[in-house]
Amino acid sequence: MSMTATAGRAHADPHHIGRTAEHEGPAPKRIVTAYGFWIFLLSDIVMFSCFFAAYAVLSGQTADGPKGTEIFEPRNVAIETVCLLLSSFTCGMASIAADVRNRFWFYLGMAVTCGLGLVFLIIEFREFADLVSRGYGPSRSAFLTAFFSLVGCHGLHVSAGVLWLLTMMAQVFAKGFRADVLRRMMCFALFWHALDIVWVGVFSVVYLLGSGG
Amino acid sequence: MLGKLDWSAIPFDQPIPLIAGAVVLVGILAVLIWVVVKGHLPYLWHEWITSVDHKRIGVMYILLASVMLLRGGSDAIMMRIQQAVAYQSQGYLPPEHYNQIFSAHGTIMIFFVAMPFVIGLMNLVVPLQLGVRDVAFPTLNSVGFWLTATGALLVNLSLVIGEFARTGWLAFPPLSELSYSPGVGVDYYAWSLQISGVGTLVAGINLVTTVLKLRTKGMNYLRMPMFCWTTLASNLLIVAAFPILTATLAMLLLDRYLGFHFFTNEAGGNVMMFMNLIWAWGHPEVYILVLPAFGIFSEVVSTFSGKALFGYRSMVLATMAICIISFMVWLHHFFTMGAGPDVNAIFGIASMIIAIPTGVKIYNWLFTMYGGRIRFETPMLWSIGFMVTFIVGGLTGVLLAVPPADFMLHNSMFLVAHFHNVIIGGVLFGAFAGFEYWFPKAFGFRLDERWGKLAFWFTFLGFFITFVPLYIAGMLGMTRRMQHYDVAAWRPWMIVAAVGMAVLTIGVICQIMQIVVSIRNREALRDRTGDPWDGRSLEWATSSPPPVFNFAFDPDVRGEDAYWDLKAHAKRQSLEHEPPEYHDIEMPRNSPTGFVCAFFATIMGFALIWHIWWMVILGGLGAWATFVVFAWRDHDEYVIPADEVARIDRVSIEDRRNLVSMAGSV
Numbered sequence: 102m103s104m105t106a107t108a109g110r111a112h113a114d115p116h117h118i119g120r121t122a123e124h125e126g127p128a129p130k131r132i133v134t135a136y137g138f139w140i141f142l143l144s145d146i147v148m149f150s151c152f153f154a155a156y157a158v159l160s161g162q163t164a165d166g167p168k169g170t171e172i173f174e175p176r177n178v179a180i181e182t183v184c185l186l187l188s189s190f191t192c193g194m195a196s197i198a199a200d201v202r203n204r205f206w207f208y209l210g211m212a213v214t215c216g217l218g219l220v221f222l223i224i225e226f227r228e229f230a231d232l233v234s235r236g237y238g239p240s241r242s243a244f245l246t247a248f249f250s251l252v253g254c255h256g257l258h259v260s261a262g263v264l265w266l267l268t269m270m271a272q273v274f275a276k277g278f279r280a281d282v283l284r285r286m287m288c289f290a291l292f293w294h295a296l297d298i299v300w301v302g303v304f305s306v307v308y309l310l311g312s313g314g
Numbered sequence: 315m316l317g318k319l320d321w322s323a324i325p326f327d328q329p330i331p332l333i334a335g336a337v338v339l340v341g342i343l344a345v346l347i348w349v350v351v352k353g354h355l356p357y358l359w360h361e362w363i364t365s366v367d368h369k370r371i372g373v374m375y376i377l378l379a380s381v382m383l384l385r386g387g388s389d390a391i392m393m394r395i396q397q398a399v400a401y402q403s404q405g406y407l408p409p410e411h412y413n414q415i416f417s418a419h420g421t422i423m424i425f426f427v428a429m430p431f432v433i434g435l436m437n438l439v440v441p442l443q444l445g446v447r448d449v450a451f452p453t454l455n456s457v458g459f460w461l462t463a464t465g466a467l468l469v470n471l472s473l474v475i476g477e478f479a480r481t482g483w484l485a486f487p488p489l490s491e492l493s494y495s496p497g498v499g500v501d502y503y504a505w506s507l508q509i510s511g512v513g514t515l516v517a518g519i520n521l522v523t524t525v526l527k528l529r530t531k532g533m534n535y536l537r538m539p540m541f542c543w544t545t546l547a548s549n550l551l552i553v554a555a556f557p558i559l560t561a562t563l564a565m566l567l568l569d570r571y572l573g574f575h576f577f578t579n580e581a582g583g584n585v586m587m588f589m590n591l592i593w594a595w596g597h598p599e600v601y602i603l604v605l606p607a608f609g610i611f612s613e614v615v616s617t618f619s620g621k622a623l624f625g626y627r628s629m630v631l632a633t634m635a636i637c638i639i640s641f642m643v644w645l646h647h648f649f650t651m652g653a654g655p656d657v658n659a660i661f662g663i664a665s666m667i668i669a670i671p672t673g674v675k676i677y678n679w680l681f682t683m684y685g686g687r688i689r690f691e692t693p694m695l696w697s698i699g700f701m702v703t704f705i706v707g708g709l710t711g712v713l714l715a716v717p718p719a720d721f722m723l724h725n726s727m728f729l730v731a732h733f734h735n736v737i738i739g740g741v742l743f744g745a746f747a748g749f750e751y752w753f754p755k756a757f758g759f760r761l762d763e764r765w766g767k768l769a770f771w772f773t774f775l776g777f778f779i780t781f782v783p784l785y786i787a788g789m790l791g792m793t794r795r796m797q798h799y800d801v802a803a804w805r806p807w808m809i810v811a812a813v814g815m816a817v818l819t820i821g822v823i824c825q826i827m828q829i830v831v832s833i834r835n836r837e838a839l840r841d842r843t844g845d846p847w848d849g850r851s852l853e854w855a856t857s858s859p860p861p862v863f864n865f866a867f868d869p870d871v872r873g874e875d876a877y878w879d880l881k882a883h884a885k886r887q888s889l890e891h892e893p894p895e896y897h898d899i900e901m902p903r904n905s906p907t908g909f910v911c912a913f914f915a916t917i918m919g920f921a922l923i924w925h926i927w928w929m930v931i932l933g934g935l936g937a938w939a940t941f942v943v944f945a946w947r948d949h950d951e952y953v954i955p956a957d958e959v960a961r962i963d964r965v966s967i968e969d970r971r972n973l974v975s976m977a978g979s980v
Binding site: 281 | 950
């Protein structure tokens, strides 16, 4: 029996190419979930890249409307950036707290993250509202179309993130640190950090390049 | 209150859509009444609608695709009749209706026939081939299916409530912008694709993760059956390409709903940006469809030749090469844009290069057959028919990849013939081969061979009678999408094409007959061995239909890939060790999440199309609440006790064991 099995193997792999480490079998659930979520994040970044590309194509098309230098307010953007980067830190604290099952620090970390996210959203919303009230809404020019869409798409993601965050807190409150809750928390943290990375792109491509003008 | 929706949305003055809609409605009602009266509803709800079993979801995908194939096929018949009669006359379809039909035909055939068919087959087969009990995300899998069904439902709703797009299947601006398409047609198109696109993305993430992270012990990458490799490549493309479609359609919708200027002619919008974006998705999309078909042919050809696949590693390499190069050829869809000779030359050469790995595959299949003991059963007929047909389609594709030739043939009937040649000859033949091949695995009995062969021959001949004339008409200068024409030279070819369509229709009828006849004779066609074709990969190592847990024991793979001795070995392992010690198996519990989520998505999509804003909010909240309820449940798995596993596994074990011992003696 063992003889034939060996012979069979030699026949099936004459050059011993497949003789690397044997695959161990299905990965544990935590790995699978995080892996799948990473792939989702990559696809989400592909979607963002389309809006970045559209912005790059249309950013010069101001149709006699305002240019970036005329409407961007570096101070607000700086505050937004600080809020979002800090919120990534507090989100990380919340993740650690969840890993060690410390409810107090988890709620605190999540609450601060939520607060910072909301401050970011309020500043962004006011920026948008101000532009629209001055007649510089997204239908003014292709440049503004691309600007509102790219920045707004990120803003929508942050809003969805805040909703998820609150749901996450409610779930920990109701169910505790169950395995499935922890997996979701891990995904949420990945999502939140990914939004930070996208914001770094938005900050550089839209505001830094735009105000250099 | 109801946004743009009022009684004028229902086309009382147009008999064709009304009658078609009424027939569909009566059909659906009849099925529903039959289901309720016969008391099948609880069974359907518990065993199918809420099922998170990848095999059942796969079957439902294929069912959806088959139903939509009939719808898309009806559109095709109507178009071919119109072009056969509309010589120096208006034919029987007014332009605005004809335009909706060709738009709906393309949209349906790609998004709601080809996509669900291949995704269904991948769902059904891949976990079995990998030797695992489930996919990575079973409940999301169900969500993905039901969102696809939502998209299909919305497209069909447009038949009777409102209208469908008149813009062609990719809704090019500026025609698809609000100023030129003020109706709801483009909105139906865009929202149904957005919703089903989410479903497709979910399916893609699920299958990529399944292949990369859930393989049974010893199933190294280079031991995976070819279909798993092409599934991996195809789903990587889904994950990378579908977000582009989502973003592009989102931009178009922003233009239409909020007066943005992405693709308008005014205020600096850029129409060609739409072409670039949509084809950056659109070209990978054709490989998303055809790669799984290549995988199916690889399985079928090697099984029915009784030989291992020739050049397995070159096949893997070719698959992954296609996966990457498919992202570098999109510009060949609009050489006429005027990007200049350098750009056109680069994309032309890239388009020709992608034919090389495809050619490698063709030779591999031919060499697999060479010296083999070939059995010409229906799946093999579809595969050989594919090779003949696809080579023609591929060569006309290389022709179109030459920019100067493309300037002549762009948007002509030659192009129409070319892409039907590769999509029917490649994807549809592949889907049918896979359907015939894996049907016994899914249901436990074979399909009737006689009707299957008839279906093949009618479809095969019908295809050539229909599309060779279109090549010729294209050469004679006929452009695509013509509601009527005045050139006498085109007419005979249009009539021949209509005859071909009739032959194709007979093929479809044979296919339906095949299913009916097979279901009636299912006892005679029953397969108790789980391995009716003398197969080579793990899906044949379990019973047909497989138990919900697929394998009573985790298969332990020792040999390279899907070779015969691997299968024999895997079977010996699970069947010859006496007495086997069964263990409890944990499986995910069924969940209505997918169905309920799609219900709200339908409400939301419909409301968005008709600008009923309160309903949009309602649908959105409902979908969110569905996920919260799902996240709140306390038991997401159930345990199948060892005794039950043993009982299920022993039902047909004698038949399977006999087969293995016979195979071992060869």
